[in-house]
Each structure stands twice: as structure tokens, then as C-alpha cells.
Amino acid sequence: MAKAATQRDSENPKIDPKDASNRIKDPDQWTTGDEPMTGAQASYLKTLAEETKEPKAFDPDLDKAEASKRIDALRKEAGRD
Known part of the structure; x- marks a missing residue:
């Protein structure tokens, strides 16, 4: 029984650490x-807008x-990548 569960788990993309498709998605696909x-x-967006001195970003x-x-764009601008 444990062997079957292990095999099922290894085929589950939500569990497989090599498959990032369920962890990182393009926001346009949400x-x-x-x-x-x-x-x-x-x-966080307000904090980043203030930190990067771009209040209109919020x-x-x-x-x-x-x-x-x-947020991603401001993180890059703030050097938080």
C-alpha cells in the first residue's frame, strides 16, 4: 500500500518539486x-512605491x-530581486 501511495505522490505535479507549474504562474493566467x-x-505595494519614490505606482x-x-517591477527597481 505504501508503495502505491509513493508512486502516486511522485506523479502528482503539486508534490513534485521539479514541476514549478503549480507554484509560479503568470498573473495573467490567475x-x-x-x-x-x-x-x-x-x-507591500505602498511600501515599495514609497521606497522607490514612485507614489503613483500605488x-x-x-x-x-x-x-x-x-510589485515585481518595483522589487526589481528597489534591488530586492
């Missing part, structure tokens, strides 16, 4: 990407996907 950004995203009306893209 099924919930058009929902309002989360509180954590808003807080827009409270962004959706989750756009907020994620903007």
Missing part, C-alpha cells in the same frame, strides 16, 4: 486575477494580477 488586490499586496483600485506585476 483565475482570481481580476479580483481586488489583497490587503497584503496593497501594503493605485488602490488595482486587481490582484496587476498589483502582482507592479
